[in-house]
């Protein structure tokens with residue numbers, strides 16, 4: 001991967017208005033193949049709206065999104081998923097009454113034969129560290145384990161780019177540590193963009209960080225540089241622990 005490689009994903013002047021509110025303001029963004037990028041920024045900065053345009057949940061007011069050299073702005077979510085972008089939102093997407101294996105098998109079954117889906121589900125269960133709980137209804141799992149099932153369901157679609165919206169929210173310290181490990185493993189073969197508020201978690205996973213502020217990009221650099229920056233401290237970190 002070099003800076004001269006064609007980006008996996010890029011946006012140009014990407015804009016989203018809600019009535020008079022400019023939620024995302026002419027954002028130019030670029031992600032290299034295989035990259036792991038964290039998005040941070042204060043509440044209301046536009047991160048979720050940006051994500052929802054990438055995944056097709058929102059149709060941008062203006063601007064372009066290019067994924068693997070194809071224009072995808074305004075495409076339907078299922079088309080974008082088929083092209084290789086998988087998203088885990090903050091809204092739960094699991095079937096609580098089905099067990100762990102069934103949830104992941106169903107996600108894999110969308111594009112595979114029953115036997116291939118079984119093999120994929122078995123591999124994913126190992127990766128998300130839930131093989132030993134495969135027959136437990138998802139509703140009986142801890143919050144952190146349910147998040148891993150959701151990540152597993154995204155992986156079952158075999159995306160080249162994974163979007164995760166606050167994957168460590170509400171997790172215990174141990175679950176957060178395991179999630180960071182899991183994300184590193186996923187990044188061995190896939191690109192990721194992760195919206196996250198937990199600075200300690202960002203330190204565990206991040207290489208490069210993009211800071212959103214008032215709908216635009218305030219700064220983009222290596223995690224250490226960003227977390228030390230005075231402007232970022234002023235608009236975002238405030239009283240947060242970042243030492």
Ligand SMILES: Nc1ncnc2c1ncn2[C@@H]1O[C@H](COP(=O)(O)OP(=O)(O)OP(=O)(O)O)[C@@H](O)[C@H]1O
Pocket residue numbers: 018021022023024041042043044045046047048049050212
């Ligand atoms: N569906 C909507 N209708 C109207 N305004 C919206 C809508 N979604 C977001 N906004 C507004 O757009 C701006 C950006 O919101 P967004 O949720 O994208 O920020 P965020 O950075 O994801 O914040 P948070 O960290 O709290 O999730 C905010 O001013 C918000 O109030």
